[in-house]
Amino acid sequence: MEVILNSTNDAIIAVDREEKITLFNPAAEKITGYKASEVRNKKVENFIKETRLPHVLKSGEAEMNRRQALGNTIIITSRMPVKDDLGKIIGAVAIFRDVTEMADLNYEIYQLKEMQSMLEAIFNATQDAISVCDEKGIVVMVNPAYTDLTGLKEEEIIGRHTLNDIVEGKSVHLEVLNTKQAAERTRLRVGKYNREVISSAAPIMVEGVLKGSVGVLHDVTDIKSLTKELTEAKKIIRKLEAKYTFDDIIANDEKMIQVLDKAKKAGITPVTVLLRGESGTGKELFAHSIHNLSERKYNQFVRVNCAAISESLLESELFGYEEGAFTGARKGGKTGLFEEAHGGTIFLDEIGEIPVSTQVKLLRVLQEKEIMRVGGTKPVPVDVRVIAATNAHLEDLMREGKFREDLYYRLNVFPIEIPPLRERKADLYPLVMYLVRKFNQEYGRNVDEISDEALSHLKKYDWPGNVRELQNYIGRTLVNIKYQEALIQKKHLPKFFDNDQRTLSKGEKVLPEEGEEKGKTIVPLKDVLAREEKKTIQQALEEMKGNRRATAKALGLSVRNLYYKMEKYGI
Numbered sequence: 001m002e003v004i005l006n007s008t009n010d011a012i013i014a015v016d017r018e019e020k021i022t023l024f025n026p027a028a029e030k031i032t033g034y035k036a037s038e039v040r041n042k043k044v045e046n047f048i049k050e051t052r053l054p055h056v057l058k059s060g061e062a063e064m065n066r067r068q069a070l071g072n073t074i075i076i077t078s079r080m081p082v083k084d085d086l087g088k089i090i091g092a093v094a095i096f097r098d099v100t101e102m103a104d105l106n107y108e109i110y111q112l113k114e115m116q117s118m119l120e121a122i123f124n125a126t127q128d129a130i131s132v133c134d135e136k137g138i139v140v141m142v143n144p145a146y147t148d149l150t151g152l153k154e155e156e157i158i159g160r161h162t163l164n165d166i167v168e169g170k171s172v173h174l175e176v177l178n179t180k181q182a183a184e185r186t187r188l189r190v191g192k193y194n195r196e197v198i199s200s201a202a203p204i205m206v207e208g209v210l211k212g213s214v215g216v217l218h219d220v221t222d223i224k225s226l227t228k229e230l231t232e233a234k235k236i237i238r239k240l241e242a243k244y245t246f247d248d249i250i251a252n253d254e255k256m257i258q259v260l261d262k263a264k265k266a267g268i269t270p271v272t273v274l275l276r277g278e279s280g281t282g283k284e285l286f287a288h289s290i291h292n293l294s295e296r297k298y299n300q301f302v303r304v305n306c307a308a309i310s311e312s313l314l315e316s317e318l319f320g321y322e323e324g325a326f327t328g329a330r331k332g333g334k335t336g337l338f339e340e341a342h343g344g345t346i347f348l349d350e351i352g353e354i355p356v357s358t359q360v361k362l363l364r365v366l367q368e369k370e371i372m373r374v375g376g377t378k379p380v381p382v383d384v385r386v387i388a389a390t391n392a393h394l395e396d397l398m399r400e401g402k403f404r405e406d407l408y409y410r411l412n413v414f415p416i417e418i419p420p421l422r423e424r425k426a427d428l429y430p431l432v433m434y435l436v437r438k439f440n441q442e443y444g445r446n447v448d449e450i451s452d453e454a455l456s457h458l459k460k461y462d463w464p465g466n467v468r469e470l471q472n473y474i475g476r477t478l479v480n481i482k483y484q485e486a487l488i489q490k491k492h493l494p495k496f497f498d499n500d501q502r503t504l505s506k507g508e509k510v511l512p513e514e515g516e517e518k519g520k521t522i523v524p525l526k527d528v529l530a531r532e533e534k535k536t537i538q539q540a541l542e543e544m545k546g547n548r549r550a551t552a553k554a555l556g557l558s559v560r561n562l563y564y565k566m567e568k569y570g571i
């Protein structure tokens with residue numbers, strides 16, 4: 001018995017009825033720091049308050065496995081009364097164990113558990129698909145983003161080899177397991193949906209030993225579609241911006257060089273410009289270039305095709321409207337194009353198509369430098385440079401009462417007349433070569449010259465559609481040329497009045513010819529009608545030398561309707 005008392009790690013303290021210590025073993029000495037000889041026969045309360053032995057003497061009740069502090073130590077105590085044969089309490093004994101070390105360990109475990117829960121929360125909530133495999137390449141953990149991305153259920157992944165999820169490409173996990181190094185940015189296709197991903201992985205090392213690999217997948221399908229959207233958005237922005245400068249205007253002809261000089265002068269002054277010339281002569285190109293030479297070049301260039309916007313909408317598009325200005329008006333109103341162009345330039349193309357009522361408002365902007373929103377009462381000051389363009393004969397329109405005289409004089413401050421291509425044939429050769437370079441790139445051709453015979457053939461033609469027509473024509477020519485051919489010869493040149501839609505320039509809409517598709521002789525009626533409509537419009541435009549007003553009149557259409565159809569058929 002004595003041996004047990006002396007060798008046990010449990011501290012044992014016994015007291016008699018008077019609460020005096022009768023037993024104090026070596027373990028008790030160690031925990032409390034008192035010597036048995038010092039405390040024996042002395043009241044326990046005088047030395048150790050936490051034993052609760054006086055309480056047990058009174059209550060006669062045992063208290064088992066209680067956790068408590070003893071100074072800086074943590075102990076687990078059991079106390080029980082000692083009774084004689086008659087059940088009378090003659091003393092009490094306390095047995096306790098130092099668990100400070102165990103408590104520290106518990107605390108560490110607690111901290112680890114906390115960390116684990118935190119990591120689990122991150123693991124489950126992150127948008128990145130994560131998988132973990134062991135040192136043999138067997139997947140042991142995946143997060144919800146991983147199952148979402150791959151379309152595989154957890155049970156189809158866990159416990160299987162990591163190669164199981166890959167449809168195409170090399171496993172980064174295996175690379176990590178082979179090299180013990182991180183594997184960076186590898187393209188793969190994974191899972192049920194064959195998603196394209198970029199994957200990276202890193203080794204899991206525990207005390208220098210490789211225990212597995214953790215991999216992250218980024219879905220690039222989304223990135224790809226976002227990039228596509230971004231490219232589209234950029235295209236739209238570029239369309240809105242002025243992209244050309246005077247360096248982009250090809251001119252060799254004396255008359256054209258003079259026109260260019262005049263336009264450059266307009267560029268460096270804030271004057272209102274009226275660009276006149278047939279369709280396709282380069283009016284828009286000039287408008288861009290003037291804006292880009294001016295002090296306003298870092299501000300907006302807003303192009304408005306006055307013929308392409310319906311009469312009822314044009315006014316609110318140009319000047320904006322106040323909330324509640326009309327049924328269907330947007331909440332909060334709308335900023336007009338003049339306000340958008342504030343500080344910059346507004347290019348009013350086809351100015352001859354503006355209805356007389358809107359002309360009054362436009363005159364106000366030019367005179368007062370302020371606009372009035374539709375439904376508004378307060379004028380809004382705007383600082384906008386106006387460049388207008390027309391291929392219509394404004395003087396005729398004025399005589400017919402369709403164009404206000406006062407507006408005409410306000411716009412005609414600095415007229416620039418761009419001559420048609422037939423009057424500047426010296427420009428043909430440099431224009432052809434410029435266009436050839438452009439289409440070489442686009443179509444993957446290697447043309448570097450045009451034969452004299454082919455060039456003189458082009459010079460004989462009138463080019464009613466001007467540079468735009470030449471551009472389409474050279475595009476068609478390059479389609480006819482083989483990759484290895486470097487010289488445009490007469491045999492490559494298409495017919496001038498070629499309405500064959502299959503040789504139209506890039507971007508134009510191709511409608512099926514009669515019975516064109518193999519084994520299909522019946523073409524839907526709407527396609528036949530569309531094809532005929534397109535042909536007729538093209539022919540009319542050719543005959544009217546690209547003059548849209550005259551073409552619309554000849555076809556019995558409004559200019560707006562003609563624009564709509566031209567856009568629809570990609571003419």
Ligand SMILES: Nc1ncnc2c1ncn2[C@@H]1O[C@H](COP(=O)(O)OP(=O)(O)OP(=O)(O)O)[C@@H](O)[C@H]1O
Binds near residue numbers: 278279285
């Ligand atoms: N001198 C030139 N040098 C280079 N390209 C030109 C030249 N003139 C016109 N172009 C090109 O021809 C096409 C038609 O030009 P643009 O749209 O400026 O003509 P436009 O007179 O405004 O036509 P429309 O009256 O039909 O709107 C454009 O692709 C333009 O880049």
